[in-house]
Amino acid sequence: MSSRLTKEEPVGRGTLWGISDLHVSHPQNREITQKLRPQSDDDWLLVAGDVGELYDDIAWALTELSGRFARVVWAPGNHELWTVDKDPLQLRGQWRYEQLVELCRSLGVLTPEDPYAVWDGPGGPVTIAPLFVLYDYSFLTPGTRTKAESLAVAEERGVVCTDEFFLHPDPYPSREAWCRARVEESERRLAACDPELPTVLVNHYPLVREPTRILRHPEFAQWCGTEATADWHRRFHVSAVVYGHLHIPRTTWHGGVRFEEVSVGYPSEWSRLGHPDPALRRILPTDLSARGSAT
Numbered sequence: 001m002s003s004r005l006t007k008e009e010p011v012g013r014g015t016l017w018g019i020s021d022l023h024v025s026h027p028q029n030r031e032i033t034q035k036l037r038p039q040s041d042d043d044w045l046l047v048a049g050d051v052g053e054l055y056d057d058i059a060w061a062l063t064e065l066s067g068r069f070a071r072v073v074w075a076p077g078n079h080e081l082w083t084v085d086k087d088p089l090q091l092r093g094q095w096r097y098e099q100l101v102e103l104c105r106s107l108g109v110l111t112p113e114d115p116y117a118v119w120d121g122p123g124g125p126v127t128i129a130p131l132f133v134l135y136d137y138s139f140l141t142p143g144t145r146t147k148a149e150s151l152a153v154a155e156e157r158g159v160v161c162t163d164e165f166f167l168h169p170d171p172y173p174s175r176e177a178w179c180r181a182r183v184e185e186s187e188r189r190l191a192a193c194d195p196e197l198p199t200v201l202v203n204h205y206p207l208v209r210e211p212t213r214i215l216r217h218p219e220f221a222q223w224c225g226t227e228a229t230a231d232w233h234r235r236f237h238v239s240a241v242v243y244g245h246l247h248i249p250r251t252t253w254h255g256g257v258r259f260e261e262v263s264v265g266y267p268s269e270w271s272r273l274g275h276p277d278p279a280l281r282r283i284l285p286t287d288l289s290a291r292g293s294a295t
Contacts, residue, residue: 014042020244049077123284
């Protein structure tokens, strides 16, 4: 089942939308971002990371979006956490993330560090939980048993994620250690949520490995999440998981829960088939939620 909105489908009072991987350093993607508009004054937007790499680009995009939508909720992607030479903001790791959180707060954008909001529009009420959960190389390359072996096989095949050069874990000793800390913090907060309300989890990575199995290069999966989150969609009364990163926008179901990849991706990817109009992906309401059916 796809949640892409077609021009024939009606939009009710307020819609919860999702998008990710805007990569606004590309002029074509910047143009897409400029055209994003809510359908009503009550619409919210979930942004599941990879807005851009440069601080000024991220600030531009979030300023634009927060000025149009009633509420914007942001979860960081790996690209926001990069520290590249041409960015005047040379903070690394946790300190860069904290600066981005402060940017969001100045714009009224909710982050993983803020109290979770409740969507009361059609399909609700649901708790909206933005997450910052990294990866720990546990999505090993098929046929390998350790991180070292998995990375070695990937390198032999010419698959190396740019994170290895630009995503610094400071002050943590490794990305795995940073991931563990984020998993523990996220689990603590999710466990404290109202158990009567369903949740919508928003994370840059897909939380389960299954969506990565169609990657053209399966070696890349090790930079796409962690096995530590594999049961979260069953444990935390989840209505939907919203994610990006893979640049394969689609709807899948895992354990009876709807997973929505909401990525735009690079122009070289989306231009082959033409970009969907609109680029936003509807999270709520859905046909199922409108009937009161469980997902």
